[in-house]
Amino acid sequence: MIGVFDSGIGGLTVLKALALAFPEENFLYLGDTARLPYGSKSPQTIRLYSEQIMNFLLQHQVVAIVIACNSASSQVREDSYHSIPVYNVILPGAKAALKLSSSKVIGVLGTRATVQSGSYEKTLKSLDPNCEVFSQSCPLFVPLAEEGWIDDPVTNLIAFRYCQSLIAQQVDTVVLGCTHYPLLKSSLQKVFGSHVALVDSGEALVDILTQDFASGKLKKSSQKQRHIDILVTDFSAHFTHLAGQIMLPLVADSYAVTDLK
Ligand code: DGL
DSSP states (O other): OEEEEESSSTTHHHHHHHHHHOTTOOEEEEEOTTTOOOTTSOHHHHHHHHHHHHHHHHHTTOSEEEEOOHHHHTTOOOSEETTEEEEESHHHHHHHHHHHOSSOEEEEEEOHHHHHHTHHHHHHHHHOTTOEEEEEEOTTHHHHHHHTOSSOHHHHHHHHHHHHHHHHTTOSEEEEESTTGGGGHHHHHHHHOTTSEEEEHHHHHHHHHHHHHHHTSSOOOOOSSOOEEEEESSOOHHHHHHHHHHHTTSOOSEEEEOOOO
8 A cells, every 4th residue: 555645635636646557556645634734834844744644654554655745745855764665746746847848947836845945946956957947936826726726717817926937937847846736737727828838746756656666666556456545634525525526537435534643
């Protein structure tokens, strides 16, 4: 079973990409809805919350942990935790952006925590020192996504305002550096235009896991019928409704609330 976590529904965009790509794997998802958002918290707090969740997932015998949250990925840079593999979304997102970009002028949209950490900029520059990186934090995007205002005039207007700085730099590729943002993809694509490529880190992560399954670094699940279980730290009918829509055509086997103990 693979453990996947985020502060809320955003990581479901990663879970869905993984669950579609690996139809025999079991997944345990944890959305820390009681403490959302992460993106406005300090590096220390984000690290503490992430460790608590990783310890919780370890107790549930996961064989790997996917940090389906850029804010947490920018603070937890280890690639293993208590000897199980840990996957963050920054490196796959950066690699995918460089592959897609012809001009190597790349934009990054993220939470304040992710943008202030400089993680994408450092990773992109370490992979290609000649690339140019422009970042923009978009603190209003997470509440809009959590509200389910997916392709809404209000979302379009806010997206238009946030994205101006990147449009002015003529980026040809934009990393959606928060796992909530793929939910707003249609608004963002409208604002940037179809000539700008948008990178969804969940999709980018599939390639890395595919390689690790092939090399044997990751062990395949042996169960006949796979399970997708979703836990939250604070339960609401709104969450399950939205999660159900995001996961389609997949359907989660269970939803439950946990206190991380
Ligand atoms: N979805 C998360 C991320 O990728 C967290 C957003 C938040 O809680 O602020 O950064």
